[in-house]
Amino acid sequence: MSTQEDYTAEEWELVASGPAIAGMTIVVADPAFFGAMKESAAIARAILETGQKSKVELIRAIGAASSSGHKVKTPDLPKDQGADGAMKILIAECQRAVKVVQEKSPEESENYARYLLAIAQVTAESSKEGGFLGIGATRVSEQETAALDRLAEALDLDPE
DSSP: OOOGGGSOHHHHHHHHHHHHHHHHHHHHHSOOHHHHHHHHHHHHHHHHHHHHHOSOHHHHHHHHHHHTTOOOOOOOOOSSSHHHHHHHHHHHHHHHHHHHHHHHOHHHHHHHHHHHHHHHHHHHHTSOBSSBTTBTOBSSOHHHHHHHHHHHHHTTOOOO
16 A cells, blocks of 8 residues: 655655546536536545545545645646647546556555546536526536546546
């Protein structure tokens, strides 16, 4: 089992930021002002709560870092490539984070990848999309479902 001490500062920054980056894939997949606010709050809450409950040392360490004010390092997102361009970059960052964990702690890499996908799922479910005043809205939009599928595929996981 790995902890923050097993990673260089740069590696830890990427690994600890991975869950927030995974959640951001959902935010950019179907951006809506109020939805994005709820989704952003859901990301932070899910990272903290999962870290407190997890039996996986790495995930607990990420939750602890989150609660102590770890600043998430996000990649620069292109403004001219739309949601698809942003998602490609965010998903690539998630893949890089999983690869770092794989190199340091192969036995934890699948749990970490599932953790990233779980954070994205919680994010997607945190805000209803579409409709008018909540009428006709869906919990997870088609765009968010597609983003979850893309993330799962990129991380070699079956979508939940």
